[in-house]
Amino acid sequence: MVRITEAAPEARGRVIPGGPGSRAYQLRAPIREAVARLEGEQMLELEADSGETLRRLKVMTRRAAKEVGKDVQYGETEQDTLLVWLAAPTRRRRRRHTGQQEQETASPTA
Numbered sequence: 001m002v003r004i005t006e007a008a009p010e011a012r013g014r015v016i017p018g019g020p021g022s023r024a025y026q027l028r029a030p031i032r033e034a035v036a037r038l039e040g041e042q043m044l045e046l047e048a049d050s051g052e053t054l055r056r057l058k059v060m061t062r063r064a065a066k067e068v069g070k071d072v073q074y075g076e077t078e079q080d081t082l083l084v085w086l087a088a089p090t091r092r093r094r095r096r097h098t099g100q101q102e103q104e105t106a107s108p109t110a
Contacts, residue, residue, distance in 0.1 A: 024060075032064040035072060035084070044084040045077075057082050 016022070034044055048057045058074060061084055065072040071087040 028060050028064040028067070031061055032068055035061070035065045035070055036068040038070065038072070038084070038086055040086070042085070046082040046084060048080070048082075054080060054082060 031046070038044060046057055046061065048054055054076060061072065061074060061082065071089075072084050073087045074082050074084045077083060
């Protein structure tokens with residue numbers, strides 16, 4: 001069970017900074033650069049370092065792709081590597097008009 005206590009205002013100084021200067025952001029730099037260069041049908045194959053799990057690699061890849069504005073998909077191989085490719089663009093759904101809206105747009109009002 002989680003233990004909850006109240007913290008003093010100066011406890012905010014213990015918070016690990018996030019953003020571009022953070023350690024995690026810097027660790028994602030090679031993945032971010034590779035995903036940014038990814039085009040069309042190209043694929044990347046990522047292999048986890050020793051002590052690094054495939055799950056952590058997936059999280060880092062997803063975050064790196066989000067940081068460069070690309071949507072990716074990935075899959076695991078039998079050799080415990082991660083294949084990464086660009087996701088197919090999703091189709092936008094057209095808005096359906098009700099019968100009254102269609103009549104209003106079809107008949108000009110003067």
